Amino acid sequence: MVIKVVLADDHPLTREGFKSYLENRENIKLVGEASDGESALKVIRDQLPDVALIDIRMPGIDGVTLVRQIRQEELKVACLMLTSYDAQQYVLASLRAGAKGYILKTASPEELLRAIEIVASQGVYLDKEVATAVEEPGFTPESLSPREREVLLLAGRGESSKEIASKLYISERTVQTHLASIYDKLGARNKTEALLLALKYGVVTLEELLE
Amino acid sequence: MKKHLLLILTLLILIPSVAILVVTGWGVVEHEKAMKNIAESYVLDLAQSVAMQVDRPRFMRRNLMMSRSLESFALDISLPGWVALVDESGNLLAASSRAQDVLPQLWQGGIPVGRAILVRGPFGDNYTIAAIPTSQGWYVIAAVAWSQLLGPMVRFSHLWPVAVGLLAIAGVCAAWAFWRWLIMPLLSLESEVSSLKWGKDLPKKDDPFAVKEIRRLRKVLYQLAQTAREREELTQRYVSDLVRVQEEERTKLAREIHDGPLQDVTALLQRILLLKRENWSDKAKKYIEIAEESATEAVKELRGLCDSLSPPWLDLGLSQALTELTDRLARVYGVKIHLETSELPEVDKDTILAFFRITQEAINNAVKHGHAGNVWIKLFYEGKSLMLSIEDDGCGFDFEGDTEALRVKGHRGIANMIERMHLVGGSIDITTSRGKGTTVVCTVSLPFVGEEASSDAFDV
Numbered sequence: 001m002v003i004k005v006v007l008a009d010d011h012p013l014t015r016e017g018f019k020s021y022l023e024n025r026e027n028i029k030l031v032g033e034a035s036d037g038e039s040a041l042k043v044i045r046d047q048l049p050d051v052a053l054i055d056i057r058m059p060g061i062d063g064v065t066l067v068r069q070i071r072q073e074e075l076k077v078a079c080l081m082l083t084s085y086d087a088q089q090y091v092l093a094s095l096r097a098g099a100k101g102y103i104l105k106t107a108s109p110e111e112l113l114r115a116i117e118i119v120a121s122q123g124v125y126l127d128k129e130v131a132t133a134v135e136e137p138g139f140t141p142e143s144l145s146p147r148e149r150e151v152l153l154l155a156g157r158g159e160s161s162k163e164i165a166s167k168l169y170i171s172e173r174t175v176q177t178h179l180a181s182i183y184d185k186l187g188a189r190n191k192t193e194a195l196l197l198a199l200k201y202g203v204v205t206l207e208e209l210l211e
Numbered sequence: 212m213k214k215h216l217l218l219i220l221t222l223l224i225l226i227p228s229v230a231i232l233v234v235t236g237w238g239v240v241e242h243e244k245a246m247k248n249i250a251e252s253y254v255l256d257l258a259q260s261v262a263m264q265v266d267r268p269r270f271m272r273r274n275l276m277m278s279r280s281l282e283s284f285a286l287d288i289s290l291p292g293w294v295a296l297v298d299e300s301g302n303l304l305a306a307s308s309r310a311q312d313v314l315p316q317l318w319q320g321g322i323p324v325g326r327a328i329l330v331r332g333p334f335g336d337n338y339t340i341a342a343i344p345t346s347q348g349w350y351v352i353a354a355v356a357w358s359q360l361l362g363p364m365v366r367f368s369h370l371w372p373v374a375v376g377l378l379a380i381a382g383v384c385a386a387w388a389f390w391r392w393l394i395m396p397l398l399s400l401e402s403e404v405s406s407l408k409w410g411k412d413l414p415k416k417d418d419p420f421a422v423k424e425i426r427r428l429r430k431v432l433y434q435l436a437q438t439a440r441e442r443e444e445l446t447q448r449y450v451s452d453l454v455r456v457q458e459e460e461r462t463k464l465a466r467e468i469h470d471g472p473l474q475d476v477t478a479l480l481q482r483i484l485l486l487k488r489e490n491w492s493d494k495a496k497k498y499i500e501i502a503e504e505s506a507t508e509a510v511k512e513l514r515g516l517c518d519s520l521s522p523p524w525l526d527l528g529l530s531q532a533l534t535e536l537t538d539r540l541a542r543v544y545g546v547k548i549h550l551e552t553s554e555l556p557e558v559d560k561d562t563i564l565a566f567f568r569i570t571q572e573a574i575n576n577a578v579k580h581g582h583a584g585n586v587w588i589k590l591f592y593e594g595k596s597l598m599l600s601i602e603d604d605g606c607g608f609d610f611e612g613d614t615e616a617l618r619v620k621g622h623r624g625i626a627n628m629i630e631r632m633h634l635v636g637g638s639i640d641i642t643t644s645r646g647k648g649t650t651v652v653c654t655v656s657l658p659f660v661g662e663e664a665s666s667d668a669f670d671v
Contacts, residue, residue, distance in 0.1 A: 087535050092531075190537075193538070
């Protein structure tokens with residue numbers, strides 16, 4: 001099976017670079033490209049690719065808005081953000097908009113191909129630069145308790161500790177304790193990172209987060 | 212002496228007034244007494260001289276014609292007053308001219324014999340009357356009206372208290388006017404000017420109670436304060452422009468780096484990565500590896516440069532921007548930053564930037580100067596106001612609100628924070644003291660009513 005891909009990036013040189021990455025692959029075929037948000041949406045609507053590689057910063061409609069638009073139109077396209085921004089908040093914003101993956105433009109061709117394959121098969125791909133907190137080799141995340149999963153999901157939906165506490169009928173202090181334990185188990189340093197790592201490790205799913 | 216000039220001047224007006232009142236009061240009383248004495252001795256003299264004439268033997272012989280002769284001696288005396296001769300049972304034997312008319316009215320109340328008394332006439336005027344016994348057992352009664360005897364002196368004694376009273380009233384009025392129109396306006400002007408924030412406040416434009424000179428002084432002061440305020444506003448605008456232009460430049464530069472060099476170096480890295488896939492000699496492979504490392508490093512540096520100039524993630528919204536910032540600073544400094552945000556309405560770009568820069572500065576200060584281990588940041592929306600509080604457990608510093616002094620010493624951070632809030636029309640409150648940590652509270656009222664974040668912002 002061949003994965004149909006559309007590439008949206010406003011910078012001609014990097015777009016050419018990515019095209020070269022995708023050339024001569026048996027399982028991947030570039031079916032369209034665009035240099036701004038509007039034309040990207042048009043190409044995606046026309047071609048209905050399996051995967052759309054989308055830059056966040058583009059003239060006209062920006063990448064995150066484009067992803068939201070694609071989801072609203074219920075197009076069966078897995079969006080993979082391809083960007084220079086390394087901010088975790090961008091990753092989270094993209095995932096919330098409906099993106100399936102986030103990869104930096106500095107990634108190697110192999111990483112890009114792997115990311116395309118993962119998102120095409122309904123997985124979540126996050127670049128190692130934006131979602132690896134613990135560099136120690138051999139680190140494996142411990143599994144979270146059901147309560148911790150609940151806390152993490154609520155936190156991921158943007159609820160404050162106070163709101164989580166009132167929703168789960170526990171004290172704010174207990175929420176903080178749960179969060180500390182979650183960070184510890186996933187090797188995260190903050191809430192966003194914990195959520196990204198949980199998604200990456202499959203502890204929680206994107207669908208659960210977007211509920 | 213000079214210090215209390217106003218008090219002394221007031222006393223100088225009041226003391227003579229009081230002194231004149233006292234002296235005049237005493238004078239009037241003494242004058243009254245003197246007039247009384249004169250009238251008494253005059254009346255006694257008159258009565259006695261008539262009594263002596265009545266006692267003469269030849270008078271007895273002619274007593275049938277007394278009436279006429281009494282008149283003649285009374286005329287002989289040719290002095291003011293009235294004289295009458297009465298027998299023991301009170302029948303009038305003889306009287307000087309008009310004495311029959313006047314005297315009976317006066318002795319109605321009875322007259323003691325041998326001494327003079329003061330009697331009030333029917334019109335309130337003063338009379339002195341006296342009765343002297345003669346050897347026949349009769350009485351000589353003499354009386355005089357004060358106005359007749361002492362004419363101008365009586366009028367004077369009536370006018371004098373009135374004149375002095377007017378003088379005293381004038382003195383008190385002068386003292387009152389002096390206080391009301393001069394001293395009080397001066398004092399109020401002084402207290403107003405001493406508490407005036409130069410370049411910010413204006414004194415009252417006019418004081419209708421003050422004298423012309425003080426009103427003029429006030430006007431001049433008002434104009435000076437106005438000029439100072441205008442100049443301050445101009446400086447403020449200038450500083451604001453500087454900050455705004457600086458921010459604009461930073462944003463522009465960051466965008467240009469992101470769209471230009473960063474993409475170019477990324478494209479370069481892509482080609483290097485593509486090159487890597489070909490077959491090369493070991494030497495060439497090594498060069499390519501070095502090129503890859505350099506290009507990767509350059510991308511990271513350019514990205515860092517963009518972030519330090521004006522991070523692109525400011526576009527994500529206030530809580531996202533603050534979350535990203537605090538996550539990054541916590542990682543860089545190794546401190547714990549506890550960020551708590553609640554649901555916020557849409558916040559304008561300028562406010563996001565102001566809060567972002569203030570948070571950045573406050574955390575930097577807390578760590579670098581305060582050596583804080585924890586920073587607590589709270590961001591909440593309440594009553595149409597957006598509040599940001601940043602508290603640390605650092606060592607704090609001595610701060611009495613004088614940002615100018617800090618700026619002069621080279622610590623521009625706090626002045627900048629205040630400037631940032633000023634730019635978005637918000638207020639900032641910094642509380643700190645040595646060993647107590649620092650708390651920065653910023654409040655800005657959002658012009659629109661609590662709408663939820665609109666769909667074109669990334670709702671994280």
